[in-house]
Amino acid sequence: MSNKSIIVTENEILNALPEEDFARISAHLQAVELPSGRFLYQSLQPITHVYFPNDAVASIVANTSAGRSTEVGIIGREGAVGLDVLMSVDASPNECMIQIPGDGWRIPTAAIRDEFKLGGAVHVSFLRFIHKLIIQISQTTLCNRLHPIEERLSRWLLMSHDRVNGDEISLTQEFIATMLGVHRPIVSISAGILQAKGYIKYSRGHIIVLDRQGLEKLTCECYQIVKNEYNRN
Amino acid sequence: MSNKSIIVTENEILNALPEEDFARISAHLQAVELPSGRFLYQSLQPITHVYFPNDAVASIVANTSAGRSTEVGIIGREGAVGLDVLMSVDASPNECMIQIPGDGWRIPTAAIRDEFKLGGAVHVSFLRFIHKLIIQISQTTLCNRLHPIEERLSRWLLMSHDRVNGDEISLTQEFIATMLGVHRPIVSISAGILQAKGYIKYSRGHIIVLDRQGLEKLTCECYQIVKNEYNRN
């Protein structure tokens, strides 16, 4: 009886591992609650664990010293948080926080490094995910520069929706504005437009996605480009 | 007598390799001219070689189907182009082209993969560079969203200047506008402001950096954040 049959996870990286690789890792896995706003690592502070979200969603955020922020990437059940430690660094100028609460697993930095060094399935699948993340961040760079707010908001909702169970996303406009790097009233107006079209239902910190196809039609191509990369192999 | 003493390179990744690792790699190195506009790889096309620029500078560019573009990263002598192939992928939705001509080395994808698999100094230093690049792209994501054009232009000039020999950067406003993802006349005005301050001298496709410190004072903190990451270890 393998550990895999005991540890039930929704995390797709863990799930995709061959049984023997998973068995070695599972010895180090710790179940964690991931409440909203929890920092998984902070700017230039040591990254102590790598996290594997189940239904939680995390944001990688860059900050200015003037206190403004933008999300540069989003990680949920399809990936892992903190893989920076596999690239011979202990910290990042960015920070990572839980955007949508849930739970997940974590593993200490030293243990994941040992496993990575073995060069097996873990090595391949983690590098593959790092590449997907690079593409996501790259596309966000372009999107931030060239695309209007409604398309960006739609994309952001779709990417969050892809990573949660159900159709509800619980977040204030203030938070969304911070993630998108725009003025808060802009979110109010844009979300109002999406609601008027019937794509979402919005009320005091609770968004319900009503019509994914509507959002997909409205959003920029960035959504699909990143999705294609995530779906590759 | 090692190959290292025969092959003279300005590329810092190659230079930093221990002699025996370099010796194995050098057997596969091909000297290449890198003329302006040359594509090192194109969107979703196979990446056939990894390139190590000497004095050439390459841009990683993301495109929209509508024909607009933005630079997401810049790579020169401090790095290598096409390391995507080490992450179990053969292609990227982005493209990479030579922005400032010069020369460099290249090595076929298969050879670099073999070397990477050995897990030695090459493995460490390439992963380390991938992380630096991720931080550069992340910071560009924030910068594109939050910082005004003059600061972004200054940063871009500084990053290019860091990677060339001498103080001249030969590029049209049209090209710079494409890289920064802005309207061309905006570049005309911004560059005029930098020139009026005496930081640069501009004339028909030739920029001469006159006062780095001036540019460093004017640019946003993004420049230093990325530079710190590149200087780490």
Next chain:
DNA sequence: TCTTTTTTGTGCGATAGCAGACAGATTAAG
């Protein structure tokens, strides 16, 4: 030298998004 092409400077109207403020609505707390 003359002509053509490329590159740059500049202008104008339109617009998206910023900065700050404020009141109404909803939720939470006492």
Next chain:
DNA sequence: CTTAATCTGTCTGCTATCGCACAAAAAAGA
């Protein structure tokens, strides 16, 4: 039920940048 806190919709003025256009300047080619 009452009060306080939080969240959202809306307004006003303001600025940066876009979109488009066009002419001047410089370089390249004939």
